[in-house]
Amino acid sequence: MYRIMFDTRFESEEDPTFVKLKALNGERSRLAQSFEYNYGDFIPILRPFLRGYLKICKEVKERRLQLFKDYFVDERKKLASTKPMDSNSLKCAIDHILEAQQKGEINEDNVLYIVENINVAGTSLVYLVFFLFFFHGVTRIPISTPLIY
Numbered sequence: 001m002y003r004i005m006f007d008t009r010f011e012s013e014e015d016p017t018f019v020k021l022k023a024l025n026g027e028r029s030r031l032a033q034s035f036e037y038n039y040g041d042f043i044p045i046l047r048p049f050l051r052g053y054l055k056i057c058k059e060v061k062e063r064r065l066q067l068f069k070d071y072f073v074d075e076r077k078k079l080a081s082t083k084p085m086d087s088n089s090l091k092c093a094i095d096h097i098l099e100a101q102q103k104g105e106i107n108e109d110n111v112l113y114i115v116e117n118i119n120v121a122g123t124s125l126v127y128l129v130f131f132l133f134f135f136h137g138v139t140r141i142p143i144s145t146p147l148i149y
Contacts, residue, residue: 001122005115006072007092017071024064025123031057065112068119073098073111093118 002008010018031053040047076094097114100106106114 001119003092005093005118005122006076007094008072008075017067020067021119024060024067025119027060028064028120031060064116068112068115073115 002010012018040050040053072094076092077098080095080098094115097106097111101108101111
């Protein structure tokens with residue numbers, strides 16, 4: 001996914017950037033899925049007590065956006081400024097996003113949120129593919145089950 005998005009590969013699982021991304025992705029998932037922290041979604045009357053949870057979510061979001069900005073967006077901007085790219089050259093996804101920013105179609109915040117959302121979508125899709133690969137039995141539909149309801 002990072003190869004398509006940023007034309008970047010991690011050297012190994014011990015790559016410092018990969019380790020940071022993995023930790024922040026795990027923390028984001030844990031916060032989003034945990035009843036321990038996110039009880040306000042399940043019991044609306046308890047929402048006023050979510051200040052601590054919301055503070056943690058905001059800190060994680062800021063760290064994730066800063067990581068994407070520092071390691072991917074700014075690096076790609078530096079590369080684009082040193083090496084001119086013609087319209088026919090092969091581009092990764094971030095090049096198209098940065099091109100839209102240069103045209104004034106989106107701003108810096110939009111760039112970061114698009115990158116962050118694609119990261120979430122990509123990691124969720126990879127997880128789903130691995131889940132279906134290892135637990136392929138859940139995809140089988142018995143022949144006796146009608147497909148049209």
